[in-house]
Structures are given as structure tokens and as C-alpha cells.
Amino acid sequence: MSxxxxxxASDMKQKRNYKSEILKFTKNNFxxxxxxxxxxxxxxxxxxxxxxxxxxxxxxxxxxxxICALGMLFIVITGGIDLSVGSYVxxxxxxxxxxxxxxxxxxxxxxxxxxxxxxxxxxxxxxAYAKVAPFIATLAMTxxxxxxxxxxxxxxxxxxxxxxxxxxxxxxLLGIPIPVLILFITYLIVTFLLKKTKYGRGIYAIGGxxxxxxxxxxxxxxxxxxxxxxxxxxxxLAGMILAGRLSMGTATxxxxxxxxxxxxxxVGGATLSGGVGSPIKTLVGAFLIGALMNIMNLMGxxxxxxxxxxxxxxxxxxxxxRDSSH
Amino acid sequence: MECPKAVxxxxxxxxxSGVKALDDVTFHVEQGDIHALVGENxxxxxxxxxxxxxxxxxxxxxxxxxxxxxxxxxxxxxEANRHGVVMVHQExxxxxxxxxxxxxxxGNLPFKNGVVDWKTVYSKSQETLKQLALDIDVRMKVKNLxxxxxxxxxxxxxxxxxxxxxxxxxxxxxxxxxEIELLFKVIRKLKEQGIxxxxxxxxxxxxxxxxxxxxxxxDGKLVITKDTKDVDEHELxxxxxxxxxxxxxxxxxxxxxxxxxxxxxxxVAHPNYPGKKIVDNVSMNFRAGEIVGIAGLLGAxxxxxxxxxxxxxxKKSTGIVTFKSRPVKFKNPGQxxxxxxxxxxxxxxxxxxxxxxxxxxxxxxxxxxxxxKNRLLNKRKxxxxxxxxxGRLRIKTTSEYNPVKSLSGGNQQKVVFAKWIAxxxxxxxxxxxxxxxxxxxxxxxxxxxxxxxxxxxxIIMISSDLQEIIGMSDRVYVMYEGKLSGELxxxxxxxxxxxxxxxxxxxxxx
Numbered sequence: 017m018s019x020x021x022x023x024x025a026s027d028m029k030q031k032r033n034y035k036s037e038i039l040k041f042t043k044n045n046f047x048x049x050x051x052x053x054x055x056x057x058x059x060x061x062x063x064x065x066x067x068x069x070x071x072x073x074x075x076x077x078x079x080x081x082x083i084c085a086l087g088m089l090f091i092v093i094t095g096g097i098d099l100s101v102g103s104y105v106x107x108x109x110x111x112x113x114x115x116x117x118x119x120x121x122x123x124x125x126x127x128x129x130x131x132x133x134x135x136x137x138x139x140x141x142x143x144a145y146a147k148v149a150p151f152i153a154t155l156a157m158t159x160x161x162x163x164x165x166x167x168x169x170x171x172x173x174x175x176x177x178x179x180x181x182x183x184x185x186x187x188x189l190l191g192i193p194i195p196v197l198i199l200f201i202t203y204l205i206v207t208f209l210l211k212k213t214k215y216g217r218g219i220y221a222i223g224g225x226x227x228x229x230x231x232x233x234x235x236x237x238x239x240x241x242x243x244x245x246x247x248x249x250x251x252x253l254a255g256m257i258l259a260g261r262l263s264m265g266t267a268t269x270x271x272x273x274x275x276x277x278x279x280x281x282x283v284g285g286a287t288l289s290g291g292v293g294s295p296i297k298t299l300v301g302a303f304l305i306g307a308l309m310n311i312m313n314l315m316g317x318x319x320x321x322x323x324x325x326x327x328x329x330x331x332x333x334x335x336x337x338r339d340s341s342h
Numbered sequence: 343m344e345c346p347k348a349v350x351x352x353x354x355x356x357x358x359s360g361v362k363a364l365d366d367v368t369f370h371v372e373q374g375d376i377h378a379l380v381g382e383n384x385x386x387x388x389x390x391x392x393x394x395x396x397x398x399x400x401x402x403x404x405x406x407x408x409x410x411x412x413x414x415x416x417x418x419x420x421e422a423n424r425h426g427v428v429m430v431h432q433e434x435x436x437x438x439x440x441x442x443x444x445x446x447x448x449g450n451l452p453f454k455n456g457v458v459d460w461k462t463v464y465s466k467s468q469e470t471l472k473q474l475a476l477d478i479d480v481r482m483k484v485k486n487l488x489x490x491x492x493x494x495x496x497x498x499x500x501x502x503x504x505x506x507x508x509x510x511x512x513x514x515x516x517x518x519x520x521e522i523e524l525l526f527k528v529i530r531k532l533k534e535q536g537i538x539x540x541x542x543x544x545x546x547x548x549x550x551x552x553x554x555x556x557x558x559x560x561d562g563k564l565v566i567t568k569d570t571k572d573v574d575e576h577e578l579x580x581x582x583x584x585x586x587x588x589x590x591x592x593x594x595x596x597x598x599x600x601x602x603x604x605x606x607x608x609x610v611a612h613p614n615y616p617g618k619k620i621v622d623n624v625s626m627n628f629r630a631g632e633i634v635g636i637a638g639l640l641g642a643x644x645x646x647x648x649x650x651x652x653x654x655x656x657k658k659s660t661g662i663v664t665f666k667s668r669p670v671k672f673k674n675p676g677q678x679x680x681x682x683x684x685x686x687x688x689x690x691x692x693x694x695x696x697x698x699x700x701x702x703x704x705x706x707x708x709x710x711x712x713x714x715k716n717r718l719l720n721k722r723k724x725x726x727x728x729x730x731x732x733g734r735l736r737i738k739t740t741s742e743y744n745p746v747k748s749l750s751g752g753n754q755q756k757v758v759f760a761k762w763i764a765x766x767x768x769x770x771x772x773x774x775x776x777x778x779x780x781x782x783x784x785x786x787x788x789x790x791x792x793x794x795x796x797x798x799x800x801i802i803m804i805s806s807d808l809q810e811i812i813g814m815s816d817r818v819y820v821m822y823e824g825k826l827s828g829e830l831x832x833x834x835x836x837x838x839x840x841x842x843x844x845x846x847x848x849x850x851x852x
Contacts, residue, residue, distance in 0.1 A: 228707070229707070231654055233675050292698065
């Protein structure tokens, strides 16, 4: 008899285990599930949503945001934050167009890339060595970079229509728009860096407990600087793509990019205290917000209510991710 | 005339989650006495004093408390203050940016017509300081005072609060010689004014020069109360330790080899008090295959010595460290690890583990160099390393991918050990290796240490657990006040001999 009881008890236990496993899985992959649900709902809500051209539009529109989000992901994993994303974008847009107009050709792209990395190194050095809080250091960079962009971009917008760069960015390969392709390659590299390299392992450790990481021999300062440099590079890349899409340099873009990037990372399950974050979920987070905006546009919802809904989605996602055991 | 006792604690028992921290303690203090309370770390002194100053609600404490003849039930420190009991804490609780007077009146500022009555604040605080013959400007900001003076301000604040019974918890720990003299002068003045002092200290010499009575605590019990003049150091130390050694330690033999690490005339500057040294002219040798214990009381400079040698917390240091007969100076933990020196820190949760990560992640964390090829993680190597470590240290888990926070304290500590053993060290430094670990895991950790020593690893073990030091060490260095106060061979090890050096009762002729 006791045997039967035991089996029954272990059955119960197993059932409970399955239940908690399912619950855990749902929690861990909430963004993905929510994203799929949104796509299905979008299909019903607007017949235009799941058409090829609309999907292409959503992908194209959100590639730039998603690249910024991936850059932000590195930084958030270390427990940091970068508020100057929009300013990087503005600087990159202005200088890319400016240098191309000055006839520097491909060199323009190289220079802007190096500039973005340099700005990242400056932020990272301030944070790692001068011990300035990331919030403050990057806030200062925000106004510095925007100031540089305004000084450089006097007067009129610089048109670069017909040059090699807009042609390249506005083109496509195998039917895939170039910016989407760049995003895809970026995603692969980011995933590789985070999952397969010593550097990636190191920044997860730093975000988890930087003191433990340091005592385990990880060069925390160096890794922090690399992280902000990588972030800077990706934010700059986003700006260069934007310049190509706009075919001009203008200092009026880039507003609020940092907030969208942070939102995507957080909706993707990362925590701002660091140590957690996944590239695929960040990507889904970025496109979740993008697709939602697109659906609401198609449904004819005005832009101000859209802002409210976006805010609610961010809070809901964060609450869903929260570890219930705490 | 019969005058009531200053403090009577009767049959006090206090449990923390079922474990008795205090067991039926009865403790009397006469009015106007300076009464010393001594005992090893964890003997229950602080818990007893916290009960007296109301840190625990009376519901959680069994027994009776009377202060100056009145039976009281205390719920919070403020009530204790009202009855005249004031605690002067080890960590100073003054606010650096406020003036001396403001600090003394903190939380009790007098008001007149709805605004602060600054005249009274300044005059009364000045007056109190004068009572103690102290020459301190009450308008000065506290941050400009020396630590010694800050402590005296804290004591003055206690008098201003109407303190009749004052508890001083290791007041001399951060002080230099002259500051200690001044403090003693003030304490004697307090006694003249009829204030009762309970004086907690590890330093035996202070107890003999200052106090009237002494009580010894051990394992949550009050062992004895005597007139200080009727005991000697030897007797006091034996009261503090006096328990049998359990036969608990693996008997495996170790065979010490050549000197692998040594420090000569090594000193480390104190981080907070300029001019003071936290490690003072220490010379030690460590041999391959030997387990060396480093004994001493809290704050003796043991951890600071080791963290300075390994570069874990590089501070201003002088002296020479040689590793394998080469002079070395490690600037960061990475350099020490590459050279083959591991450091298991004392604070498992604070800086030993990354709690939100997996067991595997934590085990390989200090050996990333070993599992990487061209800076790329090699999954096969990492698998091998984690499997080997989980097996060798018998870490109980269903999967190496479980979060490390799901493990018990003992198994978490084994993961920390695994992390360091994975680096393949030649010297392994352990800081309080079995703190917060249950008995079973303790034994396993001791066996691991012995095995490592047999594999010719030099083990350096900092421990405050005397039994552990005696049971495990081939040789022991004892530190006191930043200095090396004694070196004991295995056959000389007794709790008595160690405590003598650790409390400064005797010191090695250098």
C-alpha cells in the first residue's frame, strides 16, 4: 500500500514539476511568446499587416533601432547605461554626409567609424578609470556630441543624393534591404561575441558581480572600455545607415534613440542592474515595439495614444520578467 | 546604604532561528564600576549587549532585565536610552558634514518658538565637553576631527543623552597610542562622575589597566565574573577558550617541501588612518605542501596582509615578496592567478560567487585563460573542467547548469573552492574557509585541503576558529595589531598558546 502511496506522491510531484517548468519557460521566453501573439493578432486586426511589402517596411524601419539596441545590450549587461545613443547617431549622420560631400568617398565611412569608437573609448575611460557613474558620463557625452554635430552642420542640410552611400544603403541583396542585412550580420557578430568569447563571458561576470569578476582575474576596466567602444561603434553604424537612407546630413535626427534602445533591451528581458541579457530577445524586443507601432498605424490610431500604449508595454514586459521568487 | 546594581540581566536566553546564541546568561554590573566583558568572536558578547540596549524586542528574549533597580522591558534603543543605557558603537555613527554640537544633539535638537535653539545647543555641548576636560571646538565639522576625537564626541553625546550606563564596544580598535591614553583619561573621569561602564575588548592589557571587574563569555554562556585584580592573563585566556578539541580533522600526513612564497619586512599602510600601519613589518615563509594557519583576532591585519601580497586589494606596501625565489609585486589578481596563486576570499556571497549565474559559469570564471583558445571559449575544455571539479569536490547538484544560488552554503563554498582549484594553483590562500558551512561540508573541505597539500600545493589558511587552526595547520603564524606576534610549530599548538599571542599577552622576541 505504501508503495502505491509513494508512486502517487511522486506522480504529484512530477506534475507539479511540469507545471513549474512550463511556468518557468513562459517567463523566460515571454517576449518571444508575446511577439508571436502580436503578429497573429496583427494579422487579424489589419489585413495589410502581414503583406510582404509591409513586413519589409517594418524590418527596414526598425533595423536602425535594433542595431542601437544591440549596442545598448553590451552596456546594460555590464550594469551600465548609455544615454548618448541619439547623439552618436546625429554625429554619424552629419559627418558621413559631410565627408562624402567633401569628396572623401569610402574614407568617410572609415573615419566616422573610428570617430564613434573613439567617443565610446572616452565614455568607457570616464566610467572605468575616473569612476564617473555611467548615467552622468554618458549624459555629458550626449550634449558634447550633439554640440559637435551642430557646430559641424552649419546652415543647410548636406545632400548626398546619387552618391555611392545612399545607393548602397537604399539597395538590396537577394530582395533583402541592405540595412536589414547589416542588422542580421550585426546580430550574428554580437551573439558570437557574447556567447563564444572570453570577452563576452567577462562582461556577464562584471554585470553579475564586478568584485567577484575582478578577483577572478578579469580585467574589469579594460572590458568596460571595450564595451562602450563597441556600443559607440554600433550607434555610429546606425547613424551611417540613417544618413544613407535620408541621403543627407541633418542635425535634427536621433532624438530619443537611447530610450528606444533601452526599452528594447529591457523588454528583451535584460535588467539594468546587469549580468543578464540575450541578443535574440533584444532583437525580438526591438521588433515587438516596432511591429506594435506599425499595427497601430495601420489601424489608424493617432500617435499620442501610441506613446501611451508603448509605455504600458514596457512596464508590462518588465513586470512579467521579474523573478517571482524575489 | 544599599545602592541598586547598575545592570542586572537575569536568565537571559536568546535564539536565532532556533539556535541558542545566549543560553541562560546572568550578568550583574555594580554602579560606578568599569566592567570588562571578554570572549572569543561569536561568544555572545555583542548579542548580550544588544539586548541590554534594546536592539531586540523583549518578546524575542527570555529573561529579566533591570537597570538601576527598575525592571524594564525594552523594545528599541530609544527606550534603553531613556533608562540611561547608551551604546557607543565600534563603527562611529557621527555625520561628518555636521558640526560637533549638531552631532551631539542629533535627533534631540531643542526648539524655542518653533525654531532650533542654537544658543542652548552650543552652550550645552561645550559644557559637556568641558566636564570631560576636552578641548574641542563645538562648531567644527566632525570630518575635521581625528578618529580619537570623534570617539570622544560620541561618548560626550552619550552623556548628553543622560547616559548612566555606557557600553563601549572595542573603543580602542581604530586608535593610536596617544589617543588611547586620552580615551582612558576620559573613561576614568566618567567613573568619577558615577557613570557605569561596560567595556568590551580583545586586548587583555587594557582590561588589566582599566577595569574593576571582568566577565568572560564562551559559547553563549557567561563563564565567570571576577574582580580584575584577582585574575591573571593566563587564567583569563583559559576561561575564554577552555573546551575540549573534537577529533574532527583528517589525519592525512603532509610533507612540507621548499619555500615557495615568502614576505620579508612587509608593511601595508592603513587605508583610513594615515600614519598607521595595518600590517607592520611582517616576515613569513610558506612551503610547498604545507598547511600554514594564520591566527589572530578580527582586525589583526591577516586578510590585509594576504590581499596585499596577491594584489587583490593593492595598497601602499613596503617590503619584499618572493615567489619561487623571484621578487614579485602583483598589481592585480590576474597576475597572481597566472603565476599560480589563488585566493579564496572570506565573503562568499559578496565577492566569491556570481549568484545569478550557473555552477559551470562560476567554476570556470578564474580559469577562462585555460579554457580559451585565441580568446574563444572552448566548450569541450569547459565541459571537461567543470565535470572534473564537480566530481573532485563532490558538489551535490543535478546539473552543472543549475544556478549557483540554488545550492546549500556548503556546496556554494565548494564551488568557490572549485573555481580556485581549477586555476591549478601552487599556492592557495583561504580566508575563513569554513565560515557559514555546515559540519559535514566542513569535513569535506578539510579533506580537500589535505589532498591539495599532498599534491604539493602550499596552503595558507586565515581562520578565527582556533580548533580549525590547531586541527589543520602544520605551522601557525599569529598576528596581533598588524604585527607578527608569534610562530608556533604543530606540537606547540594549543588554544592557550595561540590566544596568548593573539591578545598581545606575550609577543615574540624579534
